Amino acid sequence: MTATATRAPQPGKVPPPSPIKRYLLWPARNLWRSLTSMRTALALLFLLALAAVPGALLPQRDLNEQKTTQYIADHGFFGELFDKLQMYDVFGSVWFTAIYALLFISLVGCLTPRMVEHAKSLRARPVAAPRNLGRLPRHESHEVDGSPEGIAERINNGLRGWRKTTRTTQRTEADGSVVTVTEISAEKGYLREFGNLVFHFALLALLVSIAAGKLYGYEGTRILVANGDEGLCNTSTAVYDSFRAGNLVDGTNLNEFCMQVDSFEAKFLPTGQPEDYSSKVRYQVGDDIDGDIWKDAEVKVNHPLRIAGDRIYLLGNGFAPTFTVTFPNGETRSQTVPFQPNELQTMMSSGAARFDTPAGLYPNEDERRKNQIAIEGLFAPTAVFHGGLMTSSFPLPENPAVAVDIYQGDTGLDTGRAQNVFSLDVNMINQGRLLKKDRVNLQQGEKATLEDGTTVSFDGYQRWVSMQVSHDPAQNWVLGSSIAMLAGLLVSLLIKRRRVWARITPLTAGTSLDDARARAPADAADQAGDSAHGPDSQNRPETSTLGVRRCVVEMAGLARTDQAGWGEGFPDMVADLLGITPPRPATKPHRATSVSSDRLRKVSDGRQRDAVPIFGSVLRDRADGLRTGDGHVPGRAGQQATGRREVG
Missing domain, CATH: 1.20.5 (Single alpha-helices involved in coiled-coils or other helix-helix interfaces)
Structure with a gap:
């Protein structure tokens, strides 16, 4: 049989933590505490605001993809670098979403414990009075006539609207008598938290x-010519020039409505600055879509049209010149194409138009593609010519004209590849598949003729508007x-968090104000032991507060932010609660007046030599008044009590 020795564990020795707790649980706990701190939440909020700055400074693809593409082309390396960093899609980028999610988690983890603590504080009693009320920033002590019960009732009635509670403690005097000390705790301003x-x-x-x-939202943009002919029906994403849908929107459940733009009006200041934009529209919703009933409305900047749960905004406007191409066989093709404003102050615009040849005019498809017509150039609402150069002097159409390059060849209409609506395909021009035939300046009604007899005329213009349909269910x-x-x-x-405590100590025979103050901390220290037996303990001797008609009342106040919480109103509140005269505000000392020469000559007289001891006694009397402990410097009443006045 083998004996096994068992060693008793050494007292006080803590076993080492397990590897899981040391390398996994503790770091995770520290990380969670750091993430859910208020400091981290403020830092993430500031970082979120800082991360949104590129979205305001750089063009965004969801708002204007063409402008974004042009910006990347103009800035070369940095433009491509910003694209890789998702600077043109800031609010949908990975790094912006990460900051957003971390801020959300931090707020949840930070606010949940605070909400629990606030709920507990609402159910708890106001805290007991501190041991030494004299150390608080707002403190006063007075002798008040009345019994402790009457004074406590007066204070409780004055603290109407405060959450308050009354506690009593008992103190044994040297002669064996027991004195009951009453404490009142009150608090208000829970609405602040x-x-x-x-x-x-x-x-x-x-x-x-x-x-x-x-x-769950989406945004779609469409350019419509304001002539009452073009319309928009919100039934598919294909009807939009650009469409941005949320991650949970597939575009099959759009709110159905139809809209047409009848007219557009723009007002400008004499300096060319736009003053107001407005557009007259008609729309149909629900069962009216299949009928002929239209409702009229007006859309202005920052005043969207709200229909079918969507908002329709007026984003932009411009001019759409009308071109007519007459081919050698006499057939014509006309288009009204929107031009993009390049200068908002003069509405100088640029754009392009593409015309396909009539069917059967050429023997095969290759010949047909070689004879397509393309136009690219500028539109000026108020044209001013400087030799062969054209500029615009005002945004309103007072002298419309165009300066265009006319191309002939393959415009790329048959490739099925998306092209910029405001410019021609540069690759087609560089490859020689699209050849420039003429460069002309045309005013309204003028035309240009090519070598093969094809004519291009500028017939006029229309106004176009850019409408954005926005759906945001939240x-x-x-x-x-x-x-x-x-x-x-x-x-x-605006709400101030305040706490008030009052300690009422009855004055018995032979007890002074200073004695009551000195014993107040001892009373507070004995409160915990006394409360264990309760105020109705059978082992306590009879109290000596019956018939007491004078008490010492100590009152103190505390605020979350002392200056914002109390200001200078605490002494007035104490005076109202105790029914005493409020102290007068301290006055500035008067500047000494000049002494006449006659009075200086009288200094040698013995009658004036008593002025110095009189002045000294006044100072001593004031010093004695400061040492009385009532918390106030004697004012005019104190000077009258001395029976003396200051000389000089």
């Missing part, structure tokens, strides 16, 4: 609402969250 929580939770709701709107939540944020911020700034 509530408003703070509302502000932060509203911010959290705002972030969630914006994210939901991006996931827009009402965004508005509500913003209002709640503002309301919570105002409440947290």
Whole structure:
């Protein structure tokens, strides 16, 4: 039989932590604490605002893809570098989404414990009075006539609207008598923390609402000529020039409506600065789409048309010149094509038009493609010619004209490849498949003739508008969250969190004000032990507060931010609660007046020599008044009590 020795564990020796706790749980806990701190939330909020700056400075693809492409081409290496860093799609980039998600997690982890603590504070009693009230920034002590019960009732009635509680402790005197000390704790301003929580939770709701709107929303843009002929029916994504859908939108469940643009009106200042844009439209919704009933409306800048749960914005406008091409066999082709404004102050615009040849005019497809017509150039609403150069002097169409290059050849219409609507394919021109035949300046009604007899005429212009259809199902939540944020911020700034304590000590025979103050901390120290037996303990002797008609009342106040919480109103509140005269504000000392020469001559007289000891006694009397401990410097009443006045 083998004996086994068992060693008892050494007391006080802590076993080492397990590897999982040391290398996994503890780092994860520290990381979570750092992420959910208020400092991290503020840093992420600042970082989110900083990350949104490129979205305001650089062109974004979802707003203007053509401008973004041109920006990349103009800036070469840096343009391509910004593209790789997703600078042209900031709000959908990986790094912006990561900051957004981290801020969301940080706010949730930071606000949840604060909400729990606030709920506990609402259910808890106000905290007991500190041991030494004299150390608080707002403190006063007075002798008040009345019994402790009457004074406590008066204070409780004066603190109407405060959450308050009354505690009693008992103190044994040297002669064996027991004195009951009454303490009142009151607190108000719980709405301050509530408003703070509302502000932060509203911010959290705002972030969630914006994210939901991006996931379930969509935006589509379409250029329409404002002549009443072109329309838009929101039935498919194919009807838009550009369409951006949320990640959870497939484009098959769009709100159905149809719209036509009848006219457009632009107002400009004499300097050429735009003053107002407005467009007359007609629309159909629901069952009216299949009928002939149209509703009239007007769309202005920042005043969208709201129909079928969507918002229709007026984004931009411009001119659409009308060209007519007459081929050698007499057949014509006409187009009204939108030109893009290059200078908003003069509305100098650029664009391109493409015309296919009539069927049967040429023997085969190759010959047909070689004789297609393309036009690229400028449009000036108020043309001014400087030799062969054309410029525009005003944005309104007072003298419309075009300066165009006329090309003949393969325009690329049969390739099925997407092209820029405002410019020709440069590759076709460089490859020699599209040849320039003429460069002309044409005013309204003029035409140019090519070598084969084809003519190109400028017939006039129309106005076009760019309409954006936007759907955001969370827009009402965004508005509500913003209002709640503002309301919570105002409440947290205007409501003041305050605490007030009052300690009422009865004055018995032979007890002075200084003695009561000195014993007050001891009373507070004995409170915990006394409360264990309860105020109705059978082992306590009879108290000696019956018939007491004078008490020492110590009152102290504390605010979350002392200056913003109390200001100079604490002494007045104490005076109102205790029914005493409020102290007068300290006055500035008067500047000494000049002494006349006659009075200087009288200094040698013995009658004036008593002025110095009188002045010294006044100072001593004031010093004695400061040492009385009532917390106030004696004013005029104190001077009258001395029976003396200052001389000189």
